[in-house]
Amino acid sequence: MPCALCGDIIPAEVNRCPACGAWARRRDFRAVGVAVFMLLGFDAFVALGSGISLLRMAHPLRHETHGTYDAVATGEAIAPYTEVFTVYALLAVVTGVLYLFWFWRAYGQSPGPHRHHRAWALFGWFTPIVNLWLPPRMVYEVWVNSGRYRTAERQAAGAVVAAWWCCAVLGVLLARAFARGSTDSLAEARFDVHLGVAAAGCLALSAALCMANVFQITRLQTGQEVVARS
Structure with missing residues (x-):
């Protein structure tokens, strides 16, 4: 398997990259992050195209x-x-499964202490009511704990995470309203089309903002190995 940091081939029987010394347990973390990033980009492209149409x-x-x-x-x-x-929605499910696998790894690798048990990195997304506020809070915690941020930078990261989650929730609600819309009258048709445009815009924006947190957390956590070795 190629090393996630330098690209050199790591033999299966060793635990560290022979070229850069990266630990094998993290050698695929960056690859998973890149895969999630690309899937989110594709989701954003589909949603944006639908909104424009x-x-x-x-x-x-x-x-x-x-x-x-x-x-x-x-x-x-x-x-x-x-x-x-x-x-x-089907694409989002596939992306979400890979995102959860990536986030489980990211949560375990981020410096502590953590406010919540690692199990909530999975169950927090599926528990009713709790999944409205816990997932973005945990993503923010992993993000800021993975690097050295000043107060302004922490606030910027929090704004990105909050905007991502709000757009995702709003996009899902608007998409459901669009699917149940009516075209019996001209006013209803216009309103339904506007709902669809708003839903597509929110979903595209949420995917783009999620790309930002995936990119930053992956970059920070893979960079920790380089700092530790230097």
């Missing part, structure tokens, strides 16, 4: 009148976007 659909609806509006045709045109959001 829906936005283009909103333009003709502005010029429609109650006399010329065709509810059936509009419903058929909007229906595929519900399927797009379903596909996006």
Whole structure:
């Protein structure tokens, strides 16, 4: 397997990279972080493309009148976007599974002390009510504990994490509202399209902000080995 730091091949029977001395237990951490980063980028691209396409659909609806509006045709045109959001949800599940594996490693490798047991790095995402506030708090804790941050930098990291989580939750709620929307009237169709655009924008932004915390935490934790060896 190639070393995550220098790229040299690490034999399976050794615990450290022969070229740079990186520990084998962390040699794949950076690779997992890169994989999560790329999947999040793909998710953001899909959501952004859907939002732009829906936005283009909103333009003709502005010029429609109650006399010329065709509810059936509009419903058929909007229906595929519900399927797009379903596909996006499946992609998000795949990304989420890999993200949880990455976060479990990141939480275990980050310097302590931690306010919560490591098990919450997994169960905190699935426990009702708790999953509304605990996951972003733990991500923020791992982020700031993995490096040496001043107060302003900690606040900036907290703002990124808070914006990511708010956009993710809002995007999911808006996407569900869009899927249940109606096109029976012109006003309802316009509102439903705007809901879809807002949902796609929030989901794209949340994926981009999540890329930021994955990149920074992975960079900081893989950099710790270099500092320790120097």
